Amino acid sequence: MRAYSALTLVLPVALAALLPVPVAAQSAPQSDADKKAVIQQQKENEDAESLCRVIKDKADYEKCLELYFLDQDQFRAFLDAHKPKPAPKG
Known part of the structure; x- marks a missing residue:
């Protein structure tokens, strides 16, 4: 039987721990x-x-939207x- 060094056994676990873990649900899906x-x-x-849109003055247009x-x-x-x-008709 082959003997493994401690580094050989720990290295895969350490590398796996460094990888980002995917988040199952980063944001919940929107409901209906x-x-x-x-x-x-x-x-x-x-x-x-x-x-x-019939109002041409920008300030009045914005006031219209607000109201x-x-x-x-x-x-x-x-x-x-x-x-x-x-x-006027001419």
Whole structure:
């Protein structure tokens, strides 16, 4: 029977200990509810952007977006006040 030195027996174990251990779940997968919430938020963002897009002034545009998420009544009033007026027919 062949005798192994202590280094021969310990070396594979030491090398294995130095290798990174894969993490089974680094981040938990998103649940269906989380995915639906993200999709809903994206839809709301797109809706707000499309409604506020009629406002050309950047500061007013940003205020419009802010009001969309904070107060729907103020948002509607702000949007009505800042809509471009139709050009008079000539």
